[in-house]
Amino acid sequence: MQNAPAFRTHETAALPVAGFRHPADLFEALFQSIQGGEKHVRPPLELTPGSPFLPFIEIGYALRACVEDKSRRDYLLQRLLPHRGAIIGTLPASLLPHGMLPRAAPLPGFRPLEQISDAELRAWLVEDGGLIYGELQRFELENYFDAIATLIRPGGVMVDLGSGLGKVVMSAALAFPFQRCIGVELMGYRHALAVRRLDALLALARHGLAALPTPLAPDTPLQLPFGGEASGRHLLDLASRIAFIEADLFKVDVRGASLVFMYSTCFGPLMDAIAGKLAREMQEGALVSTTTYPLNHPAFKLLCQFPAGTVAWTSVMLYQRTGALQALSPAEPSVSYEPDPVEWEERVRQQFAALDSNA
């Protein structure tokens, strides 16, 4: 890893793939096909009895009512202030015009903010942050793959916790000789989009494989895009090497994972719970990577840390599960970001003003 190449700093325009003369052309076309998921249109959450997001919508409505009624904004500020460290950005994303809260009328029984406890509010803010969607850009993911390439052993299982539209899962399956790459995503519509994108990827792979002038046989040596060699099975078996699961990451066992990836920038307040889960389940030697937030648990040793602006716009950390828990010293408590209250309030009021001027 000391010899990792200089980091890419921006996206270079991808030239359309004109034909499939070599497997490298197919790799490039496949990588190109899975970009841009961050631009997808976010549909409103389903406001139907039985929707798993109903409790989230109820509290979202209570908060949004206070944004929309200027006379209640001071009360809203007072309620949010103690939890400002759990908010990603200034006002929670769901309260902004592009947020995913539906516009339909509240269901009977929805409570106003006065009847919602501080604990419920805090849990809502954590969930709101976790639902924000973003993807690393292609050049950032390439930096990341270069950085971890020497640590990836053939045949392991990669898991992306919070896999969104599946970009990292599909990219990792193309880039490395993992036996399986699995994405776990909470939001049904994102999971469905990932499955659709996988279908398109597999159709393109079938088309490209059929077009190669020299057919790729299962045992033909194949040069992988980030170094290392595999065989033709790497591409021929793509369908069985990628899977997406619609589930809460806390309910999926990652015992068999050799690498757990998390674009954890939106998981700040969840990180301690995630670290505990991974420590209970992961095997000695397995790897975990996080963005922005550390994995503060004595079961994990920091292997390398890439500051913001190197591998990606935000910091990227790589950890390894170490030996028996009993032998380890206690973890450092995690330090979470707590904005200055005065500066925070000023930013929120500016955002109110911006919302009013766009109304």
Ligand SMILES: C[S@@+](CC[C@H](N)C(=O)[O-])C[C@H]1O[C@@H](n2cnc3c(N)ncnc32)[C@H](O)[C@@H]1O
């Ligand atoms: C920042 S996005 C990252 C998407 C993808 N990993 C990538 O890097 O392209 C984080 C994803 O985590 C999902 N998420 C949030 N909480 C989750 C949970 N408890 N279980 C599973 N997924 C979750 C969000 O819906 C979102 O799609």
